Amino acid sequence: MSVVPSSAVATSSAPVGAGVGPLLRGWREQRRVSQLELALRAGSSARHISFVETGRSRPSEEMVLRLAEHLDVPVRERNALLLAAGYAPHYPETPLDDxxxxxxxxxxxxxxxxxxxxxxxxxxxxxxxxxxxxxxxxxxxxxxxxxxxxxxxxxxxxxxxxxxxxxxxxxxxxxxxxxxxxxxxxxxxxxxxxxxxxxxxxxxxxxxxxxxxxxxxxxxxxxxxxxxxxxxxxxxxxxxxxxxxxxxxxxxxxxxxxxxxxxxxxxxxxxxxxxxxx
Structure with missing residues (x-):
């Protein structure tokens, strides 16, 4: 059988209007990683991670992608994090029949x-x-x-x-x-x-x-x-x-x-x- 495009397109479940901070905190808690551990992995500080999660600091696009990488966030949800932070999606979604x-x-x-x-x-x-x-x-x-x-x-x-x-x-x-x-x-x-x-x-x-x-x-x-x-x-x-x-x-x-x-x-x-x- 030939490869065919799916008619069902998955969508991100990120809450509409949710800031990037709460979303990142949700992924960190789901992965059972402390702010300090995540900071060490991402080359940042626990203080900065805390400020990002509470909305006191806006992370750079690079930081969003770095945190998502270390939290093993799925590619689709990484785009959702970028949008929540005010950036354009980084990963394209190309139809399989393209x-x-x-x-x-x-x-x-x-x-x-x-x-x-x-x-x-x-x-x-x-x-x-x-x-x-x-x-x-x-x-x-x-x-x-x-x-x-x-x-x-x-x-x-x-x-x-x-x-x-x-x-x-x-x-x-x-x-x-x-x-x-x-x-x-x-x-x-x-x-x-x-x-x-x-x-x-x-x-x-x-x-x-x-x-x-x-x-x-x-x-x-x-x-x-x-x-x-x-x-x-x-x-x-x-x-x-x-x-x-x-x-x-x-x-x-x-x-x-x-x-x-x-x-x-x-x-x-x-x-x-x-x-x-x-």
Whole structure:
């Protein structure tokens, strides 16, 4: 599948009209960093950090960016801090279908296609699917068409009672893993749309207990990672997943991209996938 632009654009949750001081204080407290520690990291003084947070001192543009860097503030929220301080945004937000993103689109598509026959996909900050390979298409066999209308959402497709959920043998454990992942993202991005998605998928019905994993390629328990165990045409396929992001992104769009890959967790799953795509 080709890389496509997402129709959902994440927005900063910074309060309208809030000064940069309270916003910086909020990030510092969330990171559990003292004013003194932040000052030492940023080459400043605790007194100056205090003055910035209380509005007694207006930080320079360079200082805002430096503090945001040491507080690991997401790129989108760094722009919000700059606006609150009276400066122009520093990081552009280029649509993924912009001609300047051609090399990125080609590289990402080549990456996930090269991962075949194993599943791989690319999502944005709201878990909308921007690209997927044939391995993902295989897992989506049987999902109703109405759930496959773009923009596809990875969380909704996975946990919806008409999506993949009925075929996931360890649904309760996998659901807990996904909800915890979303919860961490909400704390990091402070995104109202992401919070709404969380509340939606968390409200989907869940069985009191998972089906007994009797047969199929479930393999032995994996002490190093929680597997996704999913039925496909009478088999139980087992995967472990990993998520990759871009280092030091200089664009909001790129900063919010994530590539998720699924590696077979047992030889039977690997053999089956290779038999479908020699």
């Amino acid at each position: 001609p300047s993103m051609g090399a990125l689109r080609e590289g990402v598509e080549r990456l996930i296609q090269g991962y075949e026959p194993y599943p791989a996909l690319v999502v944005d900050a709201r878990y909308d699917v921007l690209a997927a390979n044939r391995g993902i298409a295989l897992l989506l066999d049987g999902v109703p068409d109405r759930l496959l209308v773009p923009p596809l959402n990875a969380m909704r497709l996975t946990l919806h009672p008409e999506g993949l959920a009925p075929r996931i043998r360890n649904l309760r454990a996998w659901r807990d893993h996904l909800l915890a992942q979303m919860d961490r993202q909400i704390a990091l991005l402070r995104s109202a749309p992401l919070r709404a998605l969380y509340e939606e998928v968390a409200a989907y019905p869940v069985p009191e207990r998972d089906p007994a994993e009797d047969g199929g390629s479930t393999g032995p328990p994996l002490p190093f990672a929680l597997p996704l165990r999913i039925e496909h045409e009478g088999r139980v396929l087992s995967f472990v997943s990993s998520i990759s992001t871009f280092n030091t992104p200089m664009d909001v769009t790129v900063a919010e991209l994530a590539v998720e890959t699924f590696l077979p967790a047992d030889p039977a799953t690997a053999k089956y996938l290779h038999s479908l795509h020699p």
